[in-house]
Amino acid sequence: MVWTVPLKMKAWIYSEYGNPGVLRLADDVAVPEVKEDQVLVKVVAAALNPIDFKRRQGYLRATDSPLPIVPGYDAGGIVVKVGENVKKLKVGDEVYGHICEKPVDSPKQFGSLAEYTAVDEKLLALKPKNLDFTQAASLPLAIETAYEGLQRSGFSAGKSILVLAGAGGVGSLVIQLAKHVFGSSRVAATSSTAKLDLLKSLGADLAIDYTKENFEELPEKFDVVYDAIGQFKKAVKALKEGGILVDINGQVSPPGFSFVVTSDGAVLDKLSPFLETGKVKPLIDPKGPFPFSKVVEAFTCLETGRATGKLVIFPVP
Structure with a gap:
C-alpha cells in the first residue's frame, strides 16, 4: 500500500497560553518528519484530556516544547509511513495510542489535533477490531x-x-x-x-x-x-x-x-483482550463526538468539569 503524504496539513495550534480562544485552525502546518523509530499516523480521531487544557493554560511552561504548539495526546488512525528501524507496524495498520511518552516532562510540539502526527512505535498498539476509531482514540491516556x-x-x-x-x-x-x-x-x-x-x-x-x-x-x-x-x-x-x-x-x-502516566503501547496490547471481549468498554461523552471544526467548543465543554467519560474529536479530515 502506498500513501501519498502532503507537505502541509490542517492542524489546531496556539502561539500563546490562555483560554480556548487562543486556539486557531491552520491549514499550512508542515507535516512532521518521521524519525527512524517512529511512524507517521493519519489521524482519524483524537481525544481531549484535562492535561491538554492545563498545558494550554501554561501549567507546563517550564518543561513545554516551543510555541506554536499543536495540542493533543490521544489518537486513533492509520499508519501511512514508517521509519527505518520500525519493526512491528506497517503502512495500513490501524493503530491507537497516547502519543507522548512523558506528557508533563517533555510534551510533544506536534500533537494529535492535526491531520498527521509522528509517533514512537513503542507508544502505539493495533486498534482492537471491535472498536471504531472514535472509541479507540478515547482510551489511551x-x-x-x-x-x-x-x-x-x-x-x-x-x-x-x-x-x-x-x-x-x-x-x-x-x-x-x-x-x-x-x-x-x-x-x-x-x-x-x-x-x-x-x-x-x-x-x-x-x-x-x-x-x-x-x-x-x-x-x-x-x-x-x-x-x-x-x-x-x-x-x-x-x-x-x-x-x-x-x-x-x-x-x-x-x-x-x-504520579503522571508514562505512555506505553505494551499496556494497550495487554488490555486488548479485555476490550475485544467487551469486558472493558470505552465511555464517550454523549455530547460528542465533536467535528474537527469544533475543537474550541470541545475544550470549553471539557473545562466545565462535567464531562461523562471522554470528549472525542471525529472525524479529523
Missing part, C-alpha cells in the same frame, strides 16, 4: 493512567477500592479494570445523582451520590482509594488501616502517592 495507578498501588484480586469521580474519563476505566482485570472483591465509586446507574453498569458494587453523602464519613473503608478529582484530605479518611491512596492531580503525602 485514560486507560494507561487507570492501569498504572492500580499497578503502582499493589492492587490485586480480593482487594476493595473506592473510585472518586467514577463517571470521568479515568475513573470509569478504573472501575472496569479493578473489577474485570484485577479481580477486585468490591468496587465503590462516587458521582452525581444522574450518573449512579452508569457507575453500576460499569461494575461498581456501591454507587455513592456525592451530592447527598460524604463518602469519607461512611463506615465502610477501602484497601485503595483512587482519587481522580483531587480530594486528598477527604480521601485518606476512606482508607482502611494500611490502605493506599492513588492521586493523579498533584502533590499528596503518605499514605498517598501521586
Whole structure:
C-alpha cells in the first residue's frame, strides 16, 4: 500500500497560553518528519484530556516544547509511513495510542489535533477490531493512567477500592479494570445523582451520590482509594488501616502517592483482550463526538468539569 503524504496539513495550534480562544485552525502546518523509530499516523480521531487544557493554560511552561504548539495526546488512525528501524507496524495498520511518552516532562510540539502526527512505535498498539476509531482514540491516556495507578498501588484480586469521580474519563476505566482485570472483591465509586446507574453498569458494587453523602464519613473503608478529582484530605479518611491512596492531580503525602502516566503501547496490547471481549468498554461523552471544526467548543465543554467519560474529536479530515 502506498500513501501519498502532503507537505502541509490542517492542524489546531496556539502561539500563546490562555483560554480556548487562543486556539486557531491552520491549514499550512508542515507535516512532521518521521524519525527512524517512529511512524507517521493519519489521524482519524483524537481525544481531549484535562492535561491538554492545563498545558494550554501554561501549567507546563517550564518543561513545554516551543510555541506554536499543536495540542493533543490521544489518537486513533492509520499508519501511512514508517521509519527505518520500525519493526512491528506497517503502512495500513490501524493503530491507537497516547502519543507522548512523558506528557508533563517533555510534551510533544506536534500533537494529535492535526491531520498527521509522528509517533514512537513503542507508544502505539493495533486498534482492537471491535472498536471504531472514535472509541479507540478515547482510551489511551485514560486507560494507561487507570492501569498504572492500580499497578503502582499493589492492587490485586480480593482487594476493595473506592473510585472518586467514577463517571470521568479515568475513573470509569478504573472501575472496569479493578473489577474485570484485577479481580477486585468490591468496587465503590462516587458521582452525581444522574450518573449512579452508569457507575453500576460499569461494575461498581456501591454507587455513592456525592451530592447527598460524604463518602469519607461512611463506615465502610477501602484497601485503595483512587482519587481522580483531587480530594486528598477527604480521601485518606476512606482508607482502611494500611490502605493506599492513588492521586493523579498533584502533590499528596503518605499514605498517598501521586504520579503522571508514562505512555506505553505494551499496556494497550495487554488490555486488548479485555476490550475485544467487551469486558472493558470505552465511555464517550454523549455530547460528542465533536467535528474537527469544533475543537474550541470541545475544550470549553471539557473545562466545565462535567464531562461523562471522554470528549472525542471525529472525524479529523
